[in-house]
Amino acid sequence: MVWLKGLTLNDQYRRVIWRCNAKYSGKAAGCKTPHVTEEEVKAAFVRVVNKLIGNRAMLLADLREIQQTYSGTDELSQHLHELDEHLNAEAEAVQELIAWNARVAQNQDDYNAAYDAAVSCYEATKAEREKVTVDIRQRGIRRREFERFITELEKLPEAVSEFDDALWGNLVEYVTVGKDKTMAFTLIGGTEMKA
Helix, strand or coil: CCEEEEECCCHHHCCEEEEECCCCCCCCCCCCCCCEEHHHHHHHHHHHHHHHHHCHHHHHHHHHHHHHHHHCCHHHHHHHHHHHHHHHHHHHHHHHHHHHHHHCCCCHHHHHHHHHHHHHHHHHHHHHHHHHHHHHHHHHHHHHHHHHHHHHHHHCCCCCCCCCHHHHHHHEEEEEECCCCCEEEEECCCCEEEC
16 A cells, blocks of 8 residues: 555644555545554654664674575576577578578468467567566666665664664665554565564
C-alpha cells in the first residue's frame, strides 16, 4: 500500500499524519491500518538505528558476505559475450536464408518455415541476452546499495537520540505499518528490522 502524508486541519494542534491510500477507498475491505503520526515514525526509526548500532559488528560481517554475491559478474559477462557471438551467427544465418531465397527458386512453404525457425532462434537468444544484461545491471545496483548501507552503518555514532533526515534517506527503503501500529523498516540492501 502507498501511504499518503497529510496535515490535520486544526492549526493549534497541527500535526503530520501518514495513512494508507486505500483507507477511504469506499471498498468494504478498505485498509484497516490505522494512521501514524510523523513523530511515531521518527521515534521508531531512532529505535531501529540504535538496534543497528547494537548489532553493528555482526550485521557488517553478514552484509559484506551478502555483498560478495552481487560483486561477481565475470560468469555473466562471459555468458553475455557468448550470447553476442550466437546473435551474430544467427543474424548471419537469417541473412543467408534471405539471400539464398532471392537467388534460388524454392518451395516458399519450406523457406518460410526455415526463416521462421531461424528468426525464432535469434529472438530467443536476444531475449536471453537482454535478461543477462538486466541481471548484470541489477547486481551492480544492489552492490552499490550494499556499499552505501555499509558505509552509513560504519559512520553511525555509538547511539542516536534524534531523527536525522539524511540518515533516513541513506538507510530506509520503505516502512511497513501493521494493524497494531507496529513498524517494520526495510533498509537498503533488504535488511528488515522491527521498531
